[in-house]
Amino acid sequence: MDATRPDATPTEPDRLAETIDLSETRSLDRLSRSGLGGGRDGRSIGDDPAPPHVEMVQGSVDLSDETRELLRVRLRAVAVILLVGFTAFFLRNQLLEAEGAKRFLAVDLLHATTLVVQGTMVALLGRRRGWPLRRLRQFELSIFGSALMFFAVAHYSTTTYWIERGDRVITQVMRLGDPPGHDEVARLVGVAAKLLGSIEGAVIFWMVLMILYGLFVPNTWKRAARIVGLFFLSSGVVQTSVMLTTLGSRSLVRVLATFEQISTNVLILLLGWLIAVYGSHIINALRVQAFEARRLGQYFLRGRLGAGGMGEVYLAEHHLLKRPCAIKLIRPDRAGDPVALQRFEREVRAMARLSHWNTIEVYDYGRTEDGTFYYVMEYLRGLSLDELVDRHGPLPPARAVYLLRQACDSLAEAHAAGLVHRDLKPANLFAAVLGGQCDVVKVLDFGLVKAVGGDAEDSHVEGTAMVAGTPLYMSPEQATGDPRLGPRSDLYALGAVSYFLLTGQPPHQGDTPLRVMAAVSREPASPPSRIRPEVPADLDRIVLRCLAKDPIDRYRSAESLGRALSCCSCASDWDASRARSWWESHEPAALSPASPPAPLDPDPG
Structure with missing residues (x-):
């Protein structure tokens, strides 16, 4: 059912039109003292108030639908995070008078390209909904692929540069023959620090990217393990490429590339992989549980329409028929009351006996495994x-x-x-x-x-x-x-x-x-x-x-x-004819195609 006034606590004059049931009070005097009066609101104690304006989304309602919308939201969040981070580092790099700036011009160009890609993804994912899952996966590839490509090229370029630079410094010191002076030692230490900083920075960036993927992108843990595993392997591919490129320039590497240093970096990346995979598994399991909690048999709950003293009414859709409907659930605090349950059952049975066009139609009635009673009725648009x-x-x-x-x-x-x-x-x-x-x-x-x-x-x-x-x-x-x-x-x-x-x-x-x-x-x-x-x-x-x-x-x-x-x-x-003219001029929204309600919680698949 559709309505426009949101749920609210009735004011004193509004309560004069409420349904009263003296079997639930000790006396009329107590009811009078409580101020349960009336107005023209028409709400009832024990029955459902007019629900807020909610429309129905057409089409399938299943876990994949929830996944698609959640994936869009999460990809946009990741793109925003990466866009902010890449922008900050790009501006920093331009302000620094970095040695070797010309040699890293290609990295700067790739950095700028990555910024454009991330900004484009933010715009596309925020401009519209309803992207097909295949297209969203392409956006996922663009977001993480561009970031991964930049990290790989930046790590390769900077690491090879500082390895070769360190080898030249060592060669120059060796040619002097005398013990190295203060300046030579300072130069050598500076190059070593730059090389270690390049490697450690790359490890941190890779780990952040893996965790971002695992915690933000809705996936099964197996898919997350495969994708994040590719991130992990890519770091090894880049490092192997660096080693092959600098075969003749490893004087500094032989000193710094100890087992302790290499194993530490590998373990850090493995830890990032585990965090990403396990986090993806836990979050996905919780989302699936939440999704299942919003299902009543073949019906999926889309959003709450209203609530009263006896029950709550939800907008729902049949899983197979894709038909919008309204589901009334008996309130949990009344579920143990045998009188309330008998009234609930009497209501639905009475409605099921009636078939006139002008009487609300009942589709179904049942009880869930956890003991929740519900009945399903037609969903109406109007006032x-x-x-x-x-x-x-x-x-x-x-x-x-x-x-x-x-x-x-x-x-x-x-x-x-x-x-x-x-x-x-x-x-x-x-x-x-x-x-x-x-x-x-x-x-x-x-x-x-x-x-x-x-x-x-x-x-x-x-x-x-x-x-x-x-x-x-x-x-x-x-x-x-x-x-x-x-x-x-x-x-x-x-x-x-x-x-x-x-x-x-x-x-x-x-x-x-x-x-x-x-x-x-x-x-x-x-x-x-x-x-x-x-x-x-x-x-x-x-x-x-x-x-x-x-x-x-x-x-x-x-x-x-x-x-x-x-x-x-x-x-x-x-x-x-006059009725239609009135609705077209005064309530056109009731005649327009249904729009989706705000979901209870975004769930994945």
Whole structure:
């Protein structure tokens, strides 16, 4: 389901439209003191509030999809890190008056080329999403390949230069014949320091690159081992090339290249390889576990839509059908409550019995291995009637009639099946964009549904002395706790919803649930036309008849109410064509292709 108002704690006036259940409180006085009042928000204690605006991404949802997006994000992060590092060293090198600068001109050019490659990768990976995995792997090769190439060329060039330079210095000292003076020793020590610095710097750079790859790029540990192993071997290839190039110039190398020095460098690189591979393995295992935790059987959870006192609703997609859906989970703190579980099961069974176009459709129901109960229902785009009025003000009478007639059709099927909704309110009626049509009403949330006349199971589930419903929209008999609720109680609630749609306020108000319910039971509602004069007289009479205190004075059935609405003088002033025009001009996002929601956590594959 789609909505636009984010979850928030209701303010004091907003709580007047909440569902109350006195079986969960010690008394009405305690409820009153707690300040659980109402407003026009339409949220319910124990049922789901209007969810935030979330759309569905089309296509497959599996571990590889998560991997692709995570790989894009991580590659861009690596490219940024390398770009910053290469830029800093490039600027430093230009500021230093390094000896042999001309000889290292090729290295500087390659350095600049690497900067361009890293900058290009940052731009490409940040500009768009949806890169195919094959292209992302090509970007991966460009990012790490260019860095590795620069390290290899820089290490080869600088190391061979200082080996040859050291050999020349030693040769010059030997030709003098006399013991070397201070200047000669200083020159020789300086060359040796440069050579050791070149080698140690290369080892550090290689190790950083290996760890960056292992910890940032999502991989299996086997693939990480192979790739990082190539980094390790490349350092050996470069060193071998240096040794072959300087066969005749190793006087300084024979002194410095001790077993201790060589083994230390090798062990450092091996340590980097192990850190990279093991880190990749641990991170990948944790991501897989997180991914599996977000699956319910064949359903993958994309993001949370809303939460209430009874459960949480998530946007999801079926793994094989690729169909967007909404999944309601019973809250963990209620999972051990047998009454809550029976209500949850009763809700989904009642919804599964109904098949009318204007009733929310249930796809599946089940229990996971860890004991989580859930049911799966259709995912809707649009606005609840509560949001519709809150955003755009009271509706034109013709549009209100158009929506209410559809709600009557849904209730007619439910009542014929012996079910009473008991919690009709603007927040539980949804104006959807569905099947190419706009203003398609869907009746939601059957959490308080009850069989007409009740039965032993209902009594066991609800307990004794129970008043359940939303004070601003419950009927007088519901407010007084009459257990013999019938379909006409729902017609009263639909009349109260009609009043809200036409005027922007419920028929009765008060600052506590007790006062609201007292007004519902005793005070007659004023005609909607007193608040909004453009409401036609015949529609005025229909609404007031629905709000009659005695159920006998109301319409006999949802069908008869629907027929009365269809005979209103304004009934023909709103149709599917006008509905579409309204949505195109006021809520075009509901008509646009679905966009992906923010994921709970990026997961790999």
